[in-house]
Amino acid sequence: MRAAAPEDNPHEIARPAVTSRCPATPPSGTEARPSRKGRRFFLTLTTAALAACGGDDGPTEPTATLNLTVARAYLVQAVQRPDGSVPLVAGREATVRVFPLANEANTAAPAVLVRLLEDGVPFDSVRITAPGAGVPTALDETAGAWTATIPGDRIRPGLSLEAVVDPDGAVAEASTADNGFPASGALALTVEEAPPLRIRFVSIVNGSETGFVDGDRISDYMALTEKIFPAATFEVDIRIGGVVSAVDDVSTAPGTVLQEVRQLQQTEDPNRIYVGVVADAAWPGGSGLALVGGYAAIIREGTATSRRVVFPHQIGHLMGRRHAPACDAGADTEFPYADDSIGQLGYDDGAVVPADTQDIMSICPLSNPWVSDYTWEAMLEEALARAGG
């Protein structure tokens, strides 16, 4: 018996294409249940029906043994766990990584369709072509992903995602009923409306030495900071006019200079981070000092390389982070990775950051640090708490 008329059942609109090619009647119990999963159901039905009847030439595919599934899919900004549970920052670009798997060696190059839902309602989708021929037969976390950039305005509270491998049935396979991820429902994601990170740099005058800061220096300070700090926007400026410190040699009393910056910050803008920039000659051997959980820090001018690494480390302190423990016995005992590593895969401008990369809060000699899931989440928690008043 035929199903309801097209105007009564949105799935029926395209159904004749299936039934005309394949006389077998698809399971009638499922077709009259439109739901938010309807689009995926229809894709599955179409490909399954075509594979089963082989189109106009009769049955040609029932012997296919290849089977495709999706092992994993998630969105990543700076760092992510395999289950996608690291919170995302609303309004900030993310990357979707989908990991199709095959049950046998193959040269298939299926596309992947990723659907984004807001409060369960699909609002956008992206089709990702295969990065090459051959769907992996084992999970390859580094190179095995179908990847696409998701613009920041799609990253919203209430977000969830679904992924389907070979959405148009281009690959003959044993079953298309298992091509979706997750197996049922959508993968719920945590998206937080993180506040902007607001920073004001202040030139510090120590005796005859004046700390120098300009736009280029700020670019150094912020390069890594903007990648690993959980915010969507960064409001950074330079205070007009420096501050004359009572300390000439900062090495003798860095804490005093830090308190001077804190006084200024409390007076001028209690909700903005103030960073005093100290001339190299005024602080031999120094690098940076920050109030853990506070709003004030001082930093030595340093080299371009040190500016890029030391600055986000100080920001981590301001956000309540203590040192990772590998090279500091008195450090954060809750840091989860004994080797100070980031522990999970990071993601940086299209490149995977290995999980053994050093966390920004490590004080073992830093080379190319990144942010762990632990540090990202903790900084985000602190930022949200501050925004909440």
Ligand SMILES: [Ca+2]
């Ligand atoms: Ca399959």
Ligand SMILES: [Zn+2]
């Ligand atoms: Zn430190």
